[in-house]
Amino acid sequence: MVMPLFDVMAFPQKDLSLDAWVEQVSYINHHDESATMGELHKMSKFFSHHSYGPFAACRGHSLEHAGNFICDKWYKDWGQVNGAPARNASAWVVRTETFQVVFDMSRPVKVKAAVALLSMSFTVCIMLCFSIALSSVVTDLAVTPLERMLGTVREIAATVFRFSSIMIGPQDDHEESETTDIDNAGEMILLEKVVEKLSAIAAVHASTEQVLDTEDMDEEDLGILSMLHGEHAGRASLRSLPQLDKDRSQSRILRITPDFSQDVHGVDEETYNSLRFNVLDLAPFQLNKITFHVMFSHASSAAIFSGADGEEALLQTFVSAVHKGYPENPFHNFAHAVDVQTTIVKMLKLTEAEDFLSHLEQCSLLVAGLGHDLGHPGLNNGFLSEVGHELAIKYNDRSPLENMHCAVLYQLLARPETELFGSLSDEDYKEVRRICVETILHTDMACHQNMVKDLNLLYQIHDEALRQSAAPQPSRVTSRQTISKPGRRRRSMLEGATDPSQIFAAPEHKMLVMESLLHSADVSNPAREWPVSRMWAEKCLEEFFAQGDQERSRGIPVQFLNDRQKLNRPTSQIGFIEFMIAPLFAAQIWLWPNLFEYGSCLSMNIGMWQELWEEEADPSEDELEKVTSRVDQVQETLSCAAMRIAS
Numbered sequence: 329m330v331m332p333l334f335d336v337m338a339f340p341q342k343d344l345s346l347d348a349w350v351e352q353v354s355y356i357n358h359h360d361e362s363a364t365m366g367e368l369h370k371m372s373k374f375f376s377h378h379s380y381g382p383f384a385a386c387r388g389h390s391l392e393h394a395g396n397f398i399c400d401k402w403y404k405d406w407g408q409v410n411g412a413p414a415r416n417a418s419a420w421v422v423r424t425e426t427f428q429v430v431f432d433m434s435r436p437v438k439v440k441a442a443v444a445l446l447s448m449s450f451t452v453c454i455m456l457c458f459s460i461a462l463s464s465v466v467t468d469l470a471v472t473p474l475e476r477m478l479g480t481v482r483e484i485a486a487t488v489f490r491f492s493s494i495m496i497g498p499q500d501d502h503e504e505s506e507t508t509d510i511d512n513a514g515e516m517i518l519l520e521k522v523v524e525k526l527s528a529i530a531a532v533h534a535s536t537e538q539v540l541d542t543e544d545m546d547e548e549d550l551g552i553l554s555m556l557h558g559e560h561a562g563r564a565s566l567r568s569l570p571q572l573d574k575d576r577s578q579s580r581i582l583r584i585t586p587d588f589s590q591d592v593h594g595v596d597e598e599t600y601n602s603l604r605f606n607v608l609d610l611a612p613f614q615l616n617k618i619t620f621h622v623m624f625s626h627a628s629s630a631a632i633f634s635g636a637d638g639e640e641a642l643l644q645t646f647v648s649a650v651h652k653g654y655p656e657n658p659f660h661n662f663a664h665a666v667d668v669q670t671t672i673v674k675m676l677k678l679t680e681a682e683d684f685l686s687h688l689e690q691c692s693l694l695v696a697g698l699g700h701d702l703g704h705p706g707l708n709n710g711f712l713s714e715v716g717h718e719l720a721i722k723y724n725d726r727s728p729l730e731n732m733h734c735a736v737l738y739q740l741l742a743r744p745e746t747e748l749f750g751s752l753s754d755e756d757y758k759e760v761r762r763i764c765v766e767t768i769l770h771t772d773m774a775c776h777q778n779m780v781k782d783l784n785l786l787y788q789i790h791d792e793a794l795r796q797s798a799a800p801q802p803s804r805v806t807s808r809q810t811i812s813k814p815g816r817r818r819r820s821m822l823e824g825a826t827d828p829s830q831i832f833a834a835p836e837h838k839m840l841v842m843e844s845l846l847h848s849a850d851v852s853n854p855a856r857e858w859p860v861s862r863m864w865a866e867k868c869l870e871e872f873f874a875q876g877d878q879e880r881s882r883g884i885p886v887q888f889l890n891d892r893q894k895l896n897r898p899t900s901q902i903g904f905i906e907f908m909i910a911p912l913f914a915a916q917i918w919l920w921p922n923l924f925e926y927g928s929c930l931s932m933n934i935g936m937w938q939e940l941w942e943e944e945a946d947p948s949e950d951e952l953e954k955v956t957s958r959v960d961q962v963q964e965t966l967s968c969a970a971m972r973i974a975s
Contacts, residue, residue: 346422346431349374349382354427357387368406371429379435380420381410386428397421397428546899593617601674603929604857607667608864612651615666619647619698622673627682628690631756632748646746653702653736658870660704667864669697671849678922679845683829684838688756692763693842695748697849699737700768704729707875709772714884727772734765763842770843771850776908779847782840783915790831794919795972832919848916854901854909854933855926861933865901898941902959905934910962917969924970931963 349371357364368385375381385406386399410432413419418434594614599605607615623629624643633639654662672693676682681690712720712728719728738761740746749757770779787794832841853864869889876890889900910930917923938959942952 345374346420346429350422350424350427350429353385353429354424357427361387365403365406368403368408372407372409375431376409379439380431380433381408382429383408383410383412383432384430387426388428390423390425397423399428546896546903593621600670602857603855603925604860605670606856606860606863607663607670608860608867610663612662615662616644616647616651619650619666619669620644622669623647623694623698626673626690626694628687628694631687631691632751634751642746642748646740646748647698649740649743649746650698650702653699653740655704655706657704657706658874659864659867660701660706660871665698665701667853668700668846668849669694671852672697672845675845675849675923679832679920680829680922681845683827684833685842688752688760689763689838689842692760693767693846695737695760696764696767696846699740699764700733700771700846700850702733702736702740704733706871707878708887709774710887711875711879714879715882727769727774730769730772734768737764737768763839766839767843767846771847773908775843776847776912779840779844780911780915783844783912783919786831786837786840787915787918790828793831794828796828844912844916848912851909851912852926854905855913855929856933857929858933858936861929862936865897869895869897869900896941896945898937898944899955901937902934902941902955905930905937906958906962910934910966914965914969917966918972921970921972927966927970931966934959934962 353364353367353371356367364387368382371382384402386402388397388399388401390397413432413434415434418432418437420431420433422429422431593600594610594617595605600618607618610618620640620643624633624640633643650665651662654660654665676685676690676693685693707717709720709725709727709729711717713725717728719732722728723731741748744750749760752760769775831837853868854861856864872887872890873892873895876886876892879886879890889895913923913926913930917927938955941947941955945951947955
């Protein structure tokens with residue numbers, strides 16, 4: 329609407345006055361040549377008030393084919409106001425067949441040029457204004473949200489790639505250079521890396537949510553899967569222990585700890601420190617001796633013992649009371665408790681837990697391991713809920729056994745003669761209680777799947793930092809070798825690498841770490857050397873069968889693993905390792921490669937159970953191929969975890 333206004337100031341393109349005057353003069357010249365000068369004078373007077381006008385006129389004739397005009401006679405001094413323009417391009421020629429007039433159009437041409445320049449300038453200004461307005465709109469609607477999104481990408485990248493607030497203490501040059509790389513990298517590159525990382529995490533999560541095809545499964549496998557069902561209790565975040573706790577633990581009086589003796593403890597120290605150690609070979613009094621030695625000689629005992637008189641007697645009384653608190657079940661008995669506690673000690677050493685767990689936390693784990701099955705009736709939670717047992721009613725069917733174990737343990741710890749934590753401050757006592765309760769509650773098999781998922785997620789989020797640490801060489805160590813003290817991580821790590829212990833020491837991860845240590849120790853029997861593993865498996869099945877007998881006598885459905893008349897023992901153990909134990913230990917080995925020996929034993933034992941199954945069942949080729957494929961997959965998973973190679 330604005331642009332046509334500029335044409336008002338320009339020479340009118342539809343002005344016909346020039347043609348009209350030339351036609352008039354040509355007509356007069358043709359009929360009365362003497363009147364030509366007068367008519368030219370009138371024309372000059374007409375254009376004298378315009379910015380343009382005639383300055384030359386002639387009579388002649390036009391060439392038909394050439395398109396030119398030949399002047400025969402020029403008319404001069406007829407009162408023309410305008411003169412010849414300085415540029416020929418400013419002259420405008422109007423002619424008829426016999427007459428020609430030349431007009432001076434200098435001013436209209438200049439005005440036209442000025443108007444064109446003004447029009448272009450106006451157009452540029454309008455486009456500039458519109459571009460600014462459009463840029464503002466695009467910025468508000470697209471750019472600003474995109475910048476926020478890309479800023480979030482950087483924040484996510486910083487978290488996902490381990491450069492987050494959990495990094496405590498000064499960073500070395502290697503860490504600073506990696507941080508700079510993240511700061512300088514393009515957002516699209518970071519987004520691609522983050523998407524790859526989140527894809528891996530999503531794959532871990534999805535793998536735990538998959539619905540297994542149970543159509544071709546045996547009853548033994550279905551029984552194992554049924555143990556995985558149940559609600560998952562929430563995990564409370566663990567606060568970081570105050571520094572004074574470490575100072576207090578380190579300032580304890582140096583105590584003289586008893587030596588390990590085969591005559592006293594019933595086993596030599598080398599066997600005790602290996603995966604062939606079997607507490608079932610020990611007499612009851614030797615179990616007490618082993619437990620006393622573990623709790624009194626372990627470095628973490630400095631958190632509760634100061635070397636004062638009466639502490640040894642207190643601990644001996646506590647161990648004896650715990651021993652009496654375990655019924656004589658085939659599996660869930662005091663020997664199992666001692667086995668779990670000694671396994672925790674081995675795992676604390678292999679994971680180098682002193683780098684991320686305080687003495688108080690390690691000691692809490694030892695106490696929880698010893699008391700995690702106190703008062704166990706030899707029946708599982710499903711049975712208690714099915715028959716309406718008083719424990720199921722008391723704890724609303726939510727981990728009734730585990731809740732009862734915690735209660736019995738703390739009833740025992742409340743007695744003056746067995747009050748192990750009597751010297752602790754209120755703050756430390758609350759912390760110990762939280763650790764004991766949370767870790768024991770998470771020995772419920774209903775928590776198993778979520779724990780495995782959380783361990784896998786922990787590795788996926790921090791895999792770059794964890795991969796920087798030097799992994800052991802599985803090929804150099806067999807499952808029959810003694811568990812030796814691992815080399816210090818700070819010396820074995822690659823130069824400039826981030827210390828993975830800082831990940832495990834973070835408050836949001838520490839409780840998961842402790843829960844997994846107790847839970848894996850609780851179910852570690854399949855991860856021992858074959859004679860030990862088989863003996864514990866027979867004990868466990870014996871207890872299951874005793875429950876199955878009760879179920880049958882009560883007229884309630886017999887659980888899959890409890891039917892002594894139908895259960896195939898080797899296939900039940902293959903399924904137990906495949907669905908439950910191998911995923912847990914594989915996840916732990918990814919985090920702590922020094923645990924690879926447990927994976928080696930698992931691989932060996934599942935193969936041994938397959939051999940027993942082949943001898944007993946005489947399977948068809950199809951059955952053998954299916955079971956072999958399952959066993960091979962488990963062994964490959966454990967091998968990849970040991971070498972930290974994605975399968």
